[in-house]
Every structure is written in C-alpha cells, then in structure tokens.
Amino acid sequence: MLAVKKLNKIYPNGTHALKNVSFDVKKGEFLIIIGLSGSGKSTLLRCINRLIDLTSGSIIFEGVEISKQEGAALRKTRSKIGMVFQNFNLIPRFSVLKNTLTGALTRTGTLASILGNFSKEDEKKARGFLKTVGLNGKERSRADNLSGGEQQRLGMARALMQDPILLLADEPVASLDPATSHTVMDYLKKINKELGVTIICNLHFLSLVREYGTKVLALKDGEIVYQGPPDGIDEKWFKTIYGEEAKEVGIN
Amino acid sequence: MAHRHFFSLLLDTLLWSYTFLATHKIIYNKIIMSIRYPEFSWGQPLICLILGLITSALIYFFLPGLSIGRAIYFKTYARLNRPFFKRPYIYVAFLIFFITLISGLYVSQVSLREFFSHSGLMGAKRIFIALFTPNFGILEESLFAAIETIYMAFIATLFAIPIAFVLSFFAAKNLMMGSPLFKIIYTILRFILNLTRSIEPLIWAIIFSVWVGIGPFSGMLALCIHSIASLSKLYSEQIEAIDQGTMEAITSTGARPVQIVWFGVVPQIILPFVSFTIYRWDINVRMATIIGLVGGGGIGTLLMQYQGLAKWNEVGLLVLIIATIVWAMDTISTKIRQAIK
Ligand SMILES: Nc1ncnc2c1ncn2[C@@H]1O[C@H](COP(=O)(O)OP(=O)(O)O)[C@@H](O)[C@H]1O
Ligand SMILES: [Mg+2]
Numbered sequence: 114m115l116a117v118k119k120l121n122k123i124y125p126n127g128t129h130a131l132k133n134v135s136f137d138v139k140k141g142e143f144l145i146i147i148g149l150s151g152s153g154k155s156t157l158l159r160c161i162n163r164l165i166d167l168t169s170g171s172i173i174f175e176g177v178e179i180s181k182q183e184g185a186a187l188r189k190t191r192s193k194i195g196m197v198f199q200n201f202n203l204i205p206r207f208s209v210l211k212n213t214l215t216g217a218l219t220r221t222g223t224l225a226s227i228l229g230n231f232s233k234e235d236e237k238k239a240r241g242f243l244k245t246v247g248l249n250g251k252e253r254s255r256a257d258n259l260s261g262g263e264q265q266r267l268g269m270a271r272a273l274m275q276d277p278i279l280l281l282a283d284e285p286v287a288s289l290d291p292a293t294s295h296t297v298m299d300y301l302k303k304i305n306k307e308l309g310v311t312i313i314c315n316l317h318f319l320s321l322v323r324e325y326g327t328k329v330l331a332l333k334d335g336e337i338v339y340q341g342p343p344d345g346i347d348e349k350w351f352k353t354i355y356g357e358e359a360k361e362v363g364i365n
Numbered sequence: 366m367a368h369r370h371f372f373s374l375l376l377d378t379l380l381w382s383y384t385f386l387a388t389h390k391i392i393y394n395k396i397i398m399s400i401r402y403p404e405f406s407w408g409q410p411l412i413c414l415i416l417g418l419i420t421s422a423l424i425y426f427f428l429p430g431l432s433i434g435r436a437i438y439f440k441t442y443a444r445l446n447r448p449f450f451k452r453p454y455i456y457v458a459f460l461i462f463f464i465t466l467i468s469g470l471y472v473s474q475v476s477l478r479e480f481f482s483h484s485g486l487m488g489a490k491r492i493f494i495a496l497f498t499p500n501f502g503i504l505e506e507s508l509f510a511a512i513e514t515i516y517m518a519f520i521a522t523l524f525a526i527p528i529a530f531v532l533s534f535f536a537a538k539n540l541m542m543g544s545p546l547f548k549i550i551y552t553i554l555r556f557i558l559n560l561t562r563s564i565e566p567l568i569w570a571i572i573f574s575v576w577v578g579i580g581p582f583s584g585m586l587a588l589c590i591h592s593i594a595s596l597s598k599l600y601s602e603q604i605e606a607i608d609q610g611t612m613e614a615i616t617s618t619g620a621r622p623v624q625i626v627w628f629g630v631v632p633q634i635i636l637p638f639v640s641f642t643i644y645r646w647d648i649n650v651r652m653a654t655i656i657g658l659v660g661g662g663g664i665g666t667l668l669m670q671y672q673g674l675a676k677w678n679e680v681g682l683l684v685l686i687i688a689t690i691v692w693a694m695d696t697i698s699t700k701i702r703q704a705i706k
Contacts, residue, residue, distance in 0.1 A: 162617050192619030202614035204632045215628050219619035227627050268614075275618055 114140045114311060115161070115279065120170035122156050122335075130156040132335040134170070138279075143305050144313045145322045145343070148332035149355060154315040157332070158281045161313070162194045163187055175278070192219040195272025195310070199284040201264040205257035209248060209267055212256050213239040216274025235274070242270040245308075246300055262293035266300055273304065280304065282314040286321070294318075298325050319346065373434030374425055380433060382417030384461055386410055391468040431457050495677030496684060503679050507667060511686050514663030517581050518649035521588035526642055529593045532558070533600030534626065540604065561594035570656040584661025588649050599641045600634070607633045640702045647698040654687050 115138040122131040130153045138144050146154050159165045161172060163179065172180045179190045195216075203212050217235040218226055225231070231239075243249055246266035251259065256267060265285055272280055282301060286294035302325055305312045316322055322329055323343045331339035331346070331354045339350050346354075386409070394403035424431050430453040449455065479485055534540055536558060541551035569587035577583050612629030620628065657665015664683060671679040 164613055164617060188619040188621065190619075191617055194617070196614065196617040198610060198614060200610050202608075202610035204611055204628060206632050215615060215620075216618050218615065218621070218624045218628065223621055223623050226624050271614075271618070281617075 114138060114175055115313075116171075116173040117161070118171045118173070120157075120160060120172065121168045122153070122160055122165070123168045130335050131160070131167075134332075134335070134337055136330055136337065136340060138311060138313060140278075140311055141305070141309060142311055143302070143325060143327045144311075144330060145326035145328070146313065146315045146330045146332060147317070147319070147322060147346075147354065150317075152332040153335040154332055155283050156335075158196070158283050158313065158315060161279075162191050162196060162281060188219060192275050193278050195269075195275050195277035195280040197265065197268040197272055197280070197282045197285050199287045201261075201268045201288075203256040203264055203267060203271075205255070207256055208252065209243065209254050209256055209259070210236070210239055210252040212267055213243060213270045213274055216271040219275065239270070239274060242273040243267075245273065245303075246270045260293075261289050262297055265289065265297050269300060269304065273308070273310075277310055279311045279313070282312065284315045284317060287317055294321070301325070319351065322346065369438040373432065373438040374421055376434035376437065377421035377424060377432050378414070378417045380417070380457075380461060381420045382410070382414045384464060385413040385416050385420075387464050387468050389413070391471060392464065396467070396471055428453075430454065433457055492677050496681035498678055499682035499685050500676075500678035501682060503682060507664065507683055507686050510657075510664040510667045511690060513581055514653045514657065514665065515650060515690065517585045517661075517663055518588060518646060518653040521585045521653075522592055522642065522646040522649050524589050525592035525596055525645070529596035529600055530638070532593070532597045533604060534630075536597055536601035537604035538601075539607075539609065540626070540630070558594045558597050561590060562598065564591075566591040566652050566656055567659060570659050570661045574660045579660035579662075581662030584653060584656045584663065587656055587661060588652060591652075592645055592649060596641065596645055599645075600638060603634045603637045603641075604630060636705055639705055643698045643701050647694045650694045651691055654690075 117137075118135050120131055120134040121129070123129050134153075134157065146157065148154050156165065160167045161174075163182065167180055170180065171178055174190060175193075177190070179187070182190055204215065207215075211229070214231045214235060217231055217239070221231055221235070240249070240252065243252060246269050248259075248263060248266055248270065251263070256264065259267060268285075269280075280301075285301065286297050289297060298321060301312060301314065304310050314325075323346075326343045329339065329341065329343050329346060330337060331350070333354055338353055339346065389409070390403065390405075394400050421432070421434070429435055433454050436452070436454045532554065535547075535550055536554050538551065541547040566587045569590055570584055573583035573586045574580075577586065607630055611633065612625060615625050615629035653661070653663055654665045654668075657663040657667070658669050660666060660669075664687060668680060668683045668687070671683065
C-alpha cells in the first residue's frame with residue numbers, strides 16, 4: 114500500500130536527515146521504526162503525510178504518487194493517513210468529544226466546522242471511537258484533565274475519525290510510564306488487528322518492538338541499517354543501531 | 366569575528382566622541398566659561414568624532430581593558446569573572462555616566478534655589494490648596510466629559526479588536542514563512558505596524574484633529590489606530606509562541622487552512638487575546654484623557670480649558686475624577702485578567 118523510494122530529506126540548515134531511504138509497507142502490517150534520537154524517525158513519518166516536503170525521491174500511497182501533491186489532493190491523502198504524536202498534540206481546552214471531532218474536519222464545511230456544526234453521523238462515530246479506545250463516559254471532560262495515557266488514546270480516537278487506512282505513530286509512548294505504555298500499545302494493536310489499519314510506529318524500546326511489530330526498520334544517521342522481522346534484531350544488530358556501548362534495557 | 370572588532374571599535378568611537386562633545390560644549394563652555402549661547406559649528410562634532418576615533422584606536426591597540434566595546438562584544442576579553450570594580454572599562458563607563466549626569470542636570474535647569482524659593486513655595490501652596498478643595502459646582506459637566514472619554518476609549522478598543530485580530534495572523538512569523546508571497550506581506554505589514562506604533566497617540570490626535578476636526582472623533586481615531594498597531598503586535602507575538610504541535614496534528618487530519626488556524630491556533634491564543642484587549646482598554650482610557658489635552662474631546666479637553674483660565678478648584682475636581690477613573694479601570698482590568706487566567 115505504501116512504497117517509499119530513494120527518499121532524501123535535507124533541511125534548510127543543511128542537515129541531511131534521510132539518505133536514500135527505500136521500503137515497502139503491506140496492508141495490515143505493524144511496522145516499527147527504531148533508531149537513536151536524531152536518526153530521522155520523525156522526519157520520515159512527516160514526509161509520508163507530507164507535513165514536511167521531501168528533497169527528492171518518491172512516495173507511492175495506494176498506487177498514487179503523493180510526493181508532489183498540493184492543495185485539495187494533498188488534503189485528501191492526509192485524511193487517509195492518521196497520526197498520533199509523542200506529546201499528543203490535542204487542543205487542551207476543548208472537550209474530549211470535540212477533540213475527537215477535529216478528526217472529521219476534512220469532510221466538514223469550513224463555516225460549519227467554525228460554528229461547531231459537525232454532522233450527526235460524525236458525532237455518533239466519535240462516540241463509537243471513544244468507546245473503542247476506552248474513553249466512553251469522558252466525552253465531556255476537558256482534554257487537559259485526562260491522564261497521559263488517556264490523552265494518547267484520545268489522540269488515537271481523533272486519528273480514527275479520519276477513517277484512516279494508515280496510522281503513523283511518532284513515539285506514542287515516549288512520554289508515558291511503562292505500564293501505561295503497554296496499555297496504549299495494546300490499543301494500537303487492537304486498531305491494527307480489529308479495524309485493519311496499517312500502522313507505522315516509531316519506538317525507543319526494543320522489548321516493545323518484539324512484542325508488537327510484524328516488521329522492523331532500523332535507522333541510523335538517516336540510513337536504513339536493518340529491515341526485516343523483529344526476531345532478526347539480535348545483539349549484533351542492536352550494537353550496530355545503538356552503538357557499541359549500548360545495552361538492551363527491558364520495559365515491563 | 367571581524368564584524369565584532371568593527372562594532373566594538375564603532376561603539377567605543379561613538380562613546381568617546383560623545384564624551385568629548387559633552388565635555389566641551391556643556392561642561393566647559395556653559396558651566397565653566399558660563400557662556401549662555403556658545404557658538405556652534407558642525408566642525409566641532411566632526412573634530413570630536415575624529416578625537417573619539419583616535420582615542421578608541423589607541424585603547425584598542427594599547428589598553429584593551431578600557432574598551433567598553435570589547436567588554437560587550439568579546440565576553441571572554443572582559444574577563445567577566447573578575448570582580449566588578451576590578452574591571453577597568455567600568456571606570457570609563459562611570460566617567461561617561463558622570464559627564465551625562467552633570468550635563469543633564471544643567472540642561473534640565475535643575476535648581477534647588479527656585480524649587481525652594483519663597484514665591485515658588487507660595488505658588489505651590491496656592492495650587493495644592495485649590496486642588497484639594499475641588500469645586501463640585503461643575504460635577505455634572507465633568508461627569509459628562511468623563512463618560513465621553515470612557516466611551517471614546519471603549520469604541521476605539523472595540524473597533525481595533527477585529528482589525529488587529531485579522532492582521533495579527535499575517536504578522537505572525539510562524540504562519541507566514543510558507544511562501545514568498547506570504548513573506549512579502551509579512552515584511553510589509555510588520556513595517557507599517559511598527560511605524561504606526563512608533564507614532565504616539567498624541568501625534569495621531571493632532572493629525573486627526575486637522576483631518577476630521579477637533580473633538581471626540583479625532584481622539585477616538587487616534588486611539589484606534591494606535592491600538593490596532595499595538596494589539597496586532599501583542600496578538601502576533603502570542604501566535605508566534607503557540608505550541609506548533611496542535612497545528613501539526615490538525616494539518617495531518619487533512620483540514621483546510623482556515624480550519625487549521627481556527628482549531629490549531631485560535632484555541633491557544635484566545636485567553637491571552639482577551640487579557641491583552643482588556644489591558645489595552647485600560648491604557649486607552651488613560652490615553653483618552655491625555656489626548657483630550659490636544660483637543661481630542663472628553664475630560665482632557667475640559668481640563669485644558671480650566672487650566673488655561675487658571676481655575677484651580679475646577680482643575681482639582683477634574684483631577685480627582687480622572688484619578689478615580691484610572692484607579693477603577695486598573696482594578697477592574699486586573700480583576701478580569703486574573704479571573705480568566
Ligand atoms: N526542522 C528542522 N530543521 C533542521 N534540522 C532538523 C529539523 N528537524 C529535525 N532536524 C534534524 O534532522 C535529524 C533527524 O531528526 P528527527 O527526524 O527528529 O529524528 P528522530 O525523530 O529520530 O529523533 C536530526 O539531526 C535533527 O537535528
Ligand atoms: Mg522524533
């Protein structure tokens with residue numbers, strides 16, 4: 114469903130963040146991207162939904178070249194790709210329900226959305242997805258009154274509102290404690306298995322990689338250094354990715 | 366690195382030229398020689414400039430410790446870890462400060478003799494007694510004028526809000542770096558706003574009183590235009606300080622540009638906006654009073670009239686009313702701003 118070919122990203126300040134990155138993602142996969150901080154994981158995800166422009170290369174999503182799309186076509190593509198963030202990026206002063214509804218902006222008229230007139234179906238759908246991520250009963254709470262784990266699940270509900278076929282998760286558990294991390298990852302797995310949404314997820318912890326990933330891609334200084342099944346990442350690979358000094362730390 | 370040497374030398378040259386000029390023109394000519402109108406020619410500042418350049422060049426090469434420019438542009442050279450009073454350039458700074466102090470006192474004609482002179486003290490006594498026995502006979506007239514002032518400030522603020530609101534998005538750097546066209550709009554708008562803001566409301570009032578005639582309308586326009594400029598700046602700074610993450614998240618849903626701003630930016634700035642606006646209204650009420658002095662209408666104009674007639678009891682009442690309004694506005698605006706924090 115997604116084919117990234119020879120992707121390069123050079124930031125205006127000269128940082129070469131991605132170097133000739135190529136990979137494919139098949140429908141239903143749970144792809145995990147690992148790598149040291151600064152290795153280009155976030156940049157890669159943001160190139161896929163075009164939050165940042167790529168320098169060169171091609172991205173084919175559902176058979177369409179999206180790397181040069183603009184305007185309405187680009188918005189259409191973005192609407193099919195959900196995204197959740199390390200810092201959740203919710204609207205803190207808005208209610209849980211209204212935050213979820215922002216996932217439906219693309220199919221709501223500009224004026225209607227400004228006036229807060231979302232369609233009845235979307236509202237029903239939003240409640241449904243809040244239930245999916247276990248936030249039913251919290252619809253009217255303010256987003257900033259939720260715990261970290263709950264905020265991330267709200268981020269997922271918002272993404273689900275887009276009816277995405279691909280979900281990008283940029284270190285979704287990096288600001289959460291270990292126990293909460295597992296809960297959040299379990300919900301991601303549920304979205305992957307039950308709703309059939311393909312997932313690309315940036316992670317820090319190798320133990321989570323083995324538990325949740327169906328495929329792993331490791332980045333080092335903007336280059337892919339490993340691509341394959343999670344069990345293929347052994348001690349040797351681990352050292353290549355994280356450096357000689359690194360030791361595997363578990364998360365339980 | 367080279368530009369630092371240049372700026373440090375430039376700063377020293379300017380400081381030394383100034384020192385020579387002030388010493389010669391004010392301290393030597395006026396104070397020591399007591400010449401009331403010493404002759405002036407453009408050759409004098411030029412000579413001071415050349416002397417300043419020579420002095421700072423000498424300091425640059427032989428006594429770098431004395432250089433204020435070095436201290437500012439080369440943190441290491443100033444040996445900032447030295448105790449304050451062991452840094453040579455501090456004494457140069459003291460010297461310049463001292464010369465400026467003497468010149469300043471002389472130029473502002475500070476004179477204790479006049480301050481404590483008999484006739485002076487009598488005048489002060491007369492005016493204070495009058496001010497503290499306000500004439501309540503003109504209460505009605507004054508209150509009407511005061512209401513005019515408050516309304517004037519209110520309307521000026523109200524009209525400024527929507528205009529400043531819209532402009533602020535175009536004056537926010539983080540929203541405007543997307544395309545070259547936006548960059549041009551941003552640069553031009555910033556320039557116009559800065560220019561407008563740097564002209565005091567008082568000057569605007571004079572301009573508008575010629576344009577639309579003396580009265581509350583010209584005062585209102587003056588306040589309005591200045592409020593637009595300063596609110597736009599405050600608003601746009603707030604927009605520049607937002608958490609970009611929310612905007613990114615809304616963008617990633619496939620939302621349209623207006624929706625991105627409405628959901629990704631506006632919720633984060635609405636409270637500070639309200640707070641700034643109330644603060645601005647508070648300022649506008651104060652300014653409206655001052656603007657009245659140059660014919661902007663309201664209580665300031667009234668104050669001007671009675672002051673011109675030397676009717677100090679009436680002036681006393683007006684001052685009392687103005688003080689009350691300012692105090693009340695200040696209290697109310699602080700309370701509201703605390704409540705919405
Ligand atoms: N906006 C930016 N401008 C310039 N350089 C950036 C920007 N964002 C990220 N980088 C640089 O690109 C590299 C990859 O960053 P990032 O994709 O955030 O890595 P990761 O998510 O793996 O920590 C880093 O060297 C980072 O400093
Ligand atoms: Mg990152």
